[in-house]
Amino acid sequence: MRSRYLQTAFAGLACVLLASCGSESSRSNEALGIFKGALRPSRTAPQDPQQVAASAQAALASTNAPLVLVSISERNVSSVMQQIETNGAYRTYGTGDRRSITFKGGMMTASRGLGEDLMSSDVDGVLALVSARKAGRVQRVHRYLDGENTITALEATCEVTPGAMGQVSVDTGQRATQNVTETCRAVHTEFQNTYMVDRGTGHILQSRQWHSPMNGYISVQTLRP
Amino acid sequence: MGSGTRKALALALIVCGPSGVFANDLTTTVTNNFGTPGGLVDMPTAEMAPDAQLSTTVSYFDGTTKTTLSFQVLPWLSTSFRYSAIKGLVAEPGRPPISTFYDRSFDLKFRLLKETDLRPSLSVGLRDFVGTGLFGGEYIVASKSIGDRLRVTGGLGWGRLGSYGSFGSTGTRKTNLLGEGGIPNYDRWFRGDVAPFAGASFAVTDRLNVKLEYSSDGYDREVTDGIIRHRSPFNFGADYKLGENFRLNAFYLHGDEVGVNLTASINLREPAVKGGIETAPLPVALRAPAARSDLGWTADDTRKANVRSAVEAGLNNDGLALHGMSLQGQSAHVMIRNARFDMNPQAVGRTARLLSRTLPASVEVMTITQVVEGVPTSSVTLRRSDLERLENAPASEILAAAQFNDALAVGQPVQLSEDPFSRFSWSLGPFLRFSVFDPENPVRLNAGVQLKGDYRIAPGWVASASVSQTLLGNLDQVRLPQPSGLPRVRSNVALYSRTNDPTVDYLTLSKYGRLGRDFYTRGTVGYLEKMYAGASAEVLWKPVSSRLGLGAEVNYVRPRDFDQLFGLRSRTGPGGTIPEFNGHASVYYDFGNGFHAQLDGGRYLAGDWGSTLSIDREYANGWKVGVFATKTDVSSATFGEGSFDKGIRIQVPIAWGIGKPSKTTSNTVIRSLSRDGGARLEVNGRLYESIRNTHQPEMAKTWGKFWR
Numbered sequence: 001m002r003s004r005y006l007q008t009a010f011a012g013l014a015c016v017l018l019a020s021c022g023s024e025s026s027r028s029n030e031a032l033g034i035f036k037g038a039l040r041p042s043r044t045a046p047q048d049p050q051q052v053a054a055s056a057q058a059a060l061a062s063t064n065a066p067l068v069l070v071s072i073s074e075r076n077v078s079s080v081m082q083q084i085e086t087n088g089a090y091r092t093y094g095t096g097d098r099r100s101i102t103f104k105g106g107m108m109t110a111s112r113g114l115g116e117d118l119m120s121s122d123v124d125g126v127l128a129l130v131s132a133r134k135a136g137r138v139q140r141v142h143r144y145l146d147g148e149n150t151i152t153a154l155e156a157t158c159e160v161t162p163g164a165m166g167q168v169s170v171d172t173g174q175r176a177t178q179n180v181t182e183t184c185r186a187v188h189t190e191f192q193n194t195y196m197v198d199r200g201t202g203h204i205l206q207s208r209q210w211h212s213p214m215n216g217y218i219s220v221q222t223l224r225p
Numbered sequence: 226m227g228s229g230t231r232k233a234l235a236l237a238l239i240v241c242g243p244s245g246v247f248a249n250d251l252t253t254t255v256t257n258n259f260g261t262p263g264g265l266v267d268m269p270t271a272e273m274a275p276d277a278q279l280s281t282t283v284s285y286f287d288g289t290t291k292t293t294l295s296f297q298v299l300p301w302l303s304t305s306f307r308y309s310a311i312k313g314l315v316a317e318p319g320r321p322p323i324s325t326f327y328d329r330s331f332d333l334k335f336r337l338l339k340e341t342d343l344r345p346s347l348s349v350g351l352r353d354f355v356g357t358g359l360f361g362g363e364y365i366v367a368s369k370s371i372g373d374r375l376r377v378t379g380g381l382g383w384g385r386l387g388s389y390g391s392f393g394s395t396g397t398r399k400t401n402l403l404g405e406g407g408i409p410n411y412d413r414w415f416r417g418d419v420a421p422f423a424g425a426s427f428a429v430t431d432r433l434n435v436k437l438e439y440s441s442d443g444y445d446r447e448v449t450d451g452i453i454r455h456r457s458p459f460n461f462g463a464d465y466k467l468g469e470n471f472r473l474n475a476f477y478l479h480g481d482e483v484g485v486n487l488t489a490s491i492n493l494r495e496p497a498v499k500g501g502i503e504t505a506p507l508p509v510a511l512r513a514p515a516a517r518s519d520l521g522w523t524a525d526d527t528r529k530a531n532v533r534s535a536v537e538a539g540l541n542n543d544g545l546a547l548h549g550m551s552l553q554g555q556s557a558h559v560m561i562r563n564a565r566f567d568m569n570p571q572a573v574g575r576t577a578r579l580l581s582r583t584l585p586a587s588v589e590v591m592t593i594t595q596v597v598e599g600v601p602t603s604s605v606t607l608r609r610s611d612l613e614r615l616e617n618a619p620a621s622e623i624l625a626a627a628q629f630n631d632a633l634a635v636g637q638p639v640q641l642s643e644d645p646f647s648r649f650s651w652s653l654g655p656f657l658r659f660s661v662f663d664p665e666n667p668v669r670l671n672a673g674v675q676l677k678g679d680y681r682i683a684p685g686w687v688a689s690a691s692v693s694q695t696l697l698g699n700l701d702q703v704r705l706p707q708p709s710g711l712p713r714v715r716s717n718v719a720l721y722s723r724t725n726d727p728t729v730d731y732l733t734l735s736k737y738g739r740l741g742r743d744f745y746t747r748g749t750v751g752y753l754e755k756m757y758a759g760a761s762a763e764v765l766w767k768p769v770s771s772r773l774g775l776g777a778e779v780n781y782v783r784p785r786d787f788d789q790l791f792g793l794r795s796r797t798g799p800g801g802t803i804p805e806f807n808g809h810a811s812v813y814y815d816f817g818n819g820f821h822a823q824l825d826g827g828r829y830l831a832g833d834w835g836s837t838l839s840i841d842r843e844y845a846n847g848w849k850v851g852v853f854a855t856k857t858d859v860s861s862a863t864f865g866e867g868s869f870d871k872g873i874r875i876q877v878p879i880a881w882g883i884g885k886p887s888k889t890t891s892n893t894v895i896r897s898l899s900r901d902g903g904a905r906l907e908v909n910g911r912l913y914e915s916i917r918n919t920h921q922p923e924m925a926k927t928w929g930k931f932w933r
Contacts, residue, residue: 085508090617098504102617109617112505112933115498115884119932120619143619143929145500147492148845149568151620151929214499 052078056223060171067223068093070101072114074216080223101218105131106195106204108211108218116214119143119151126182129160130195131202133178136160140184144212156184156191168196168205171224177205189213201225250300251340251370255426255434255464256282256488258476259352259360260293261305261332264426265438266460266476268386270378271348271368273336276300277493277844286476286484288312288452294873296850298842303350305332306873306895308661309359315450331355345369352386355409359446362386363415364422374428382422382441383415389443389458391418408861432466444479456480493848498884500933506574507539509581509616512609516586520554523587532583537642539579544886545572546648548596549639556590558637560601564650566886567847567878569595570924573605574931577612584609594632594639595919598737598910599685600745601632603769603919620929629921631742631769641684651678656693660703660718661895671698671722675730685737689909691730698722703899710863711901712801714756714830718899720787721755728789730755735910743768745912754907755789757782757830759805765912770921772815774913779808780906782830800901804832807906813913815922819843821851823913830904833857837903839874845926847878847890855903863902870903872896 056069059080070093071078081093081101090109094100099113107127111117125138137159146152163179177196184191191210198205205222253272257263260282262274274280274297284291293307307330314326330353340346345367353360366380381387384398398417399410424438438460447453462476472488522528529552536559537547544565551558559580563572576593584591591612594604611626659670675693682688700722709716733751740746747763759782767774784803786792796803809827816822821843826836835857841849854871861869872895879889917923 085510087509087511087613087616092508094505100505100508102508104617113502115500115502117500117933119500119929120617145929145933147494147496147499149500149927149930150845153619 055080060223066091066093066225068103069221069223071219072211072215072217073219074214101220103204103220105202106197106207106220106222108207108209108220111211114211114215116144116212118211119145126158126160130180130182130204131197133162133180133197133199133202134160135162142212154186154189156186156189158182158184165199166196168198168222170205170222175205176200184210191217251346251368251376254278254280254488254490255472255474256280256293256295256486256490257474258284258286258291258478258484258486259305259332260284260291260307260486260488261295261334262297262303264376264434264464265378265424265436266462266478267440267442268378268382268422268424268438268460269334269348269350269352269364269366269380270376270424270426271336271340271346271366271380272376273297273300273303273334273348274490275492277848278490279493279850280488280490282486282488284474284484284486286478286482289484296842298850301336303332303334306330307332307353307360311359311447311452313450313452314446326359328359330358330360340369351414352384354414358384358410358413360385361410361413362442375425376427377423377425378438379421379423381419383417383419384413385443386422386441387418387420388445389420389441389455391420391441394418434464436462436464440479453479454481493844493846493850493881496846496881496884501880501884501886503885503933506543506933507578507582509578509612511581511613512586517589518587519585520587522585523554528585532585535583536579539583540576543572543575543579545576547642548594549641551637551639552584552588553637554587556592556637557584557588558592558594558635558639560594560596560632560639562596563888565888566930567880567888567890567918568886568927568930568933569918570928571886571930571933573924574933577607577931581609581612592635592637594635597916597919598687598735599681599683600737600739600916602745602916603921603924604630604632604635605924606630606635616932620931623931624925624928629769629924633739633742648681649678651676653677658698658700660700660899669699669703671695671700673697687735687737687910688733689735690732692727693730694727695722695725706900708800709859709901710800711831711833711859712796712803713798714784714803714901715899715904716901717798718756721789724788726788728755729791730789731909733909737910737912737915740764745916747910747912749908749910752785752791753780753782753909756785757906758785758793759783761906761908763912765916767813767913767916767920772817772922774811774813774917776811776813776913777809778811778827778911779806780908781805782807782906801831803830804828807832809905811913813917815843817922821849825905829855829857829902830906831859831901833859833902835859835903837870837905841874846881847876848881849874849876851875855905857903859902870897870900 059067066083068081070081079095081095083091084094085092089104090102092100092102102110105127107123109121120143122141126140129136140156140158142154143151161181163181166177167174168177176199178199180195180197182193193209195204196206208217208219211218251272252275253262253264255264257265258267263270263272276297278297280295282293289311291307291309293305295305297303309328311326332352334348334350336348338347347367349365352362362382362384364380364382364386368376368378370376394417396416399412420441422441426434426436428434440458440460444453444455448455457480460478464472464474466472470489474486476484533550540547546562548560548562561576566572573593580591589609591609592604592606594601606628615623653676656675657672661668673693673695677691680688701719703719706716729752731752733749735749738746743766745765750760752758761780763778765776783793786794807828807830809825811825814822821841823839828834837855839851839853841851843849851874856869874894877891880887
C-alpha cells in the first residue's frame with residue numbers, strides 16, 4: 001500500500017484554491033441509458049458473503065441478461081455486473097455506477113473506470129489453450145495508460161497447465177469443469193491466473209485473473225452465462 | 226468539489242498498490258544540504274533523481290535557510306533553483322550593510338557515464354553558476370554502489386568546493402560580476418584551486434540512511450564573518466523517509482553546527498491514479514449488417530430530430546456540449562465543445578462511441594470537430610466500421626485510421642444548436658498573488674476572493690470579467706525600485722495593491738475567428754489586465770498537423786488607475802511616457818520529444834525592443850516546467866539587479882492530482898522582481914495555448930485516452 005500524503009494535500013489544495021465553485025463543476029454526472037439499465041445496487045460494498053449472495057440472487061431475479069459476480073480483493077469490493085454490450089466475441093459487463101469489464105470467452109481483456117485500467121490486451125493464444133484445457137507456453141500482452149497518459153504494454157510469457165476436474169454451479173444448474181492454471185512472467189511482474197473451464201463449451205465459468213499492479217487480482221464468477 | 230471527487234480520491238488513496246521497483250541507475254530521492262539530489266551532506270555525488278522528479282527542500286542551520294526546487298529534466302540532467310537567506314554575513318566593502326543576505330542560485334548537474342557493474346557513474350556539475358556566486362563551485366564526481374546498501378563517492382571540486390585542502394590549481398578564478406549579476410559566470414568555471422572530496426552513504430533500513438563525508442568546502446566567508454567555525458573537514462548526517470513524499474535529514478557540519486532539512490517530492494509521471502478513475506465510457510454499438518443500406522430515415526424529420534436530441538443528451542452526460550450537427554445519408558458531422566476532458570482524445574473518443582450508439586446505421590463516415598471559443602479548430606474523421614472493428618485493439622490502430630483536418634476543410638456545414646453560444650460560466654474562489662525576491666522580504670503576497678465570469682454572446686464572441694477583493698496581504702509594501710530611465714510600466718505594481726476596495730481584474734470583450742485554413746484570429750478590447758486597458762489583436766498560423774506555429778500580436782494600451790476601477794491615468798510619469806503600441810511576433814515549436822520552445826520578438830511595454838525565449842519540459846499529462854528569459858535593448862545597468870528578465874514557470878494539471886479529468890491547471894511563475902525592461906502585456910485567451918491541445922501533434926501524445 002503506497003501512501004500518498006502529498007497528493008492528498010495537493011488535492012485538498014486543488015479543492016480550496018482552484019476548483020472552488022462555479023458553473024462547470026455543478027454538472028451532474030448521471031449514468032446514461034445503457035448503464036442506467038445495468039443493476040443498481042452494485043456499489044463498492046464490503047465483502048459480506050451473505051450480502052453478496054443476496055445481491056446476486058436479486059440480480060438474477062431482476063434481469064434476463066448474462067451476469068457475473070466480480071470481486072477485487074485488494075480493494076475489498078464486489079459487485080454484480082450485467083452484460084451491456086457485445087462486439088464479436090467480446091462481451092462488456094457494466095455496473096450502475098459506470099464501471100465496466102470486457103471479457104472474451106470469460107477471459108478479461110479490458111476494463112474501464114477501475115483505475116489503472118486494462119485498455120486492451122492480446123490474449124488469443126492463452127485463451128485458445130485455456131478453453132481447450134491444454135498445456136503450453138504463450139505470450140500475453142496487456143496495455144495500460146502510464147502516468148503520462150501514453151500507452152505502455154506489459155508483455156508476459158505464460159505457462160498454461162490443466163489441473164483437477166471439478167464442478168461449478170450457474171443459474172441453470174451444475175456444469176462439469178476443469179481447473180486450468182496460467183503462470184506468467186513479465187519483466188517486473190509475476191502473476192498466476194486460475195480458471196475453471198466448462199468441459200462442454202470451453203467457456204471460463206469461474207476465474208481469478210490478474211488485472212494490474214494497482215488492482216491486483218479480480219475474481220469472476222459466472223452467475224448466468 | 227463534489228462528493229464524487231472525494232470518493233474518487235479516497236479510492237485512489239486506498240487502492241494505490243506497490244509500484245514496481247526498477248533498476249535504479251544510481252538514482253536517489255534523497256537531497257542534500259543544498260537541496261540537490263545526492264546522498265551526502267554538502268558534497269555532491271554522481272547520483273541523479275528519478276526522471277521527472279520535482280522536489281522542494283528547506284534546509285536550515287544556524288541562521289542560514291536554503292529553499293531549493295530541484296527538477297530532473299532528463300534522466301541525465303538535474304537542475305536546481307535555490308533561494309537562500311543567510312544571517313550574519315558581513316557586506317562586501319562598498320556595499321550597504323546587511324542583516325540578512327538573500328541570494329538566488331542555480332545549479333546544474335550532468336551525468337556523463339551511467340554506472341555499470343564495474344564502472345562508477347560519473348557526473349559533472351555547476352553550483353550557483355549565475356550571479357553573485359556565493360555558493361559558486363564546480364565539480365567532477367564519481368559514485369559507485371557496492372551491494373544494495375552502500376554507495377561511495379569521490380570527486381574534485383573548484384571554487385567553493387576547492388576551498389579546503391586543495392592540492393593544485395587550474396588558472397586564476399575571476400571574482401568580478403558579469404553585468405548586473407544574473408549572467409552565467411563562465412569565466413570562473415573550473416578555474417582556481419582544486420581540492421578532492423569523498424563520502425559514503427549507507428542504507429541502514431529502507432527508510433534510514435547514514436552518511437559521512439570529507440568536505441572540500443572551507444566555508445571561508447562564513448568563518449571570516451563568524452557564522453561558523455571550521456573545526457574539521459568531516460560532516461556526518463542521517464536521513465529518514467517519513468512517507469512516500471517526505472524525507473527528514475539531519476547533519477553535523479564541520480564539528481560545529483547541527484542542521485536539518487525537510488524534502489517534499491513528487492514525480493510528475495506518478496499521478497494519483499494512472500489512466501484515471503473516471504467512469505467508463507459507453508461501449509461501441511455494432512450495426513446490424515442489413516440496416517446499413519436502409520436510408521428510409523433520411524425522409525423522416527422526426528427521426529432526425531430524435532437522433533440529434535439523443536446525441537445532445539449523450540454529450541451532456543459526459544460534460545460535452547453539442548455545438549452543431551449535420552446528418553446525411555452516409556455521413557455525419559458533429560461539432561462539440563469540451564468543458565471536462567483535459568485529454569482531448571478522450572472527448573473525441575467518447576463522442577465517437579456515443580455516435581455509434583445513436584446515428585442511423587447507414588451513416589458510415591463520422592466527423593467530430595472540436596470547437597474552442599466558438600471557433601472550430603480541428604476535425605477528426607473516422608469510419609464507423611473502423612470504430613466497430615478496433616474497439617478492442619491497441620489505440621495506435623484507431624489513430625492510424627483517424628484523419629485529422631482543419632475544420633474549415635471538412636466542408637459539411639452544420640446546423641448550429643439552438644443555444645450554442647449564450648452560455649454563461651462563472652467561478653468564485655480564493656486567489657493568491659505573490660512577489661518573491663524582494664531584498665527586504667523574500668516573499669510577499671496578497672490573498673482574497675475572486676469572482677470570474679464569461680458570457681458567450683454569439684459565435685466567437687465572449688464577454689469576460691473578473692472582480693477581486695483583497696482580504697490580507699503585504700504586496701503594497703513592495704518597494705519601488707530606483708528610477709531606471711524607463712517609464713514605470715511594471716515596477717510600480719505595489720501602487721496597484723494599495724486599495725482595500727474591490728478591483729476589476731479584467732473586463733473585456735473578445736472575438737475569436739478564422740481567417741481561412743490554418744489561420745486563427747483574436748481581438749480583445751477593454752480592461753485587459755490589472756495595469757492596462759486598451760485593445761489587443763492577434764493572428765496565428767497553425768496547421769492542424771503541424772508542430773510549428775507562427776503568431777503576431779499588436780496591442781494598444783493605456784495605463785489604468787491604481788484603484789483598478791474604470792479610470793485611466795496619464796501615460797507620462799517620472800521615467801518617461803508609456804508608449805501606446807507594443808506587440809510581438811512569435812514562433813512556437815514542439816520538438817516532439819517532451820520539449821517545447823517559444824520565441825517572441827518585438828516591442829515591450831516600456832517601448833524597449835527585444836526577444837523572449839521560453840523552453841518548457843512538457844509531459845503529456847499536462848505538467849510543464851519551463852524557463853524563460855527576455856533580453857531587450859535596455860542595458861543591464863538600466864534594467865537593474867539581475868541584468869535581464871528571467872524566470873521559471875510551472876503548470877500543474879489538477880487532473881494529475883485528483884485522478885479524474887479536469888481542464889483546470891494551476892500556473893505559477895517565479896521571476897525576478899517586477900522591472901520595467903522586457904515587460905509584456907498580460908492578455909487572456911492568447912490563441913496558441915487555446916487551440917493547441919485540439920491539434921494532431923498534441924492529441925497523438927495521449928491518444929490512448931481515446932478508448933478511456
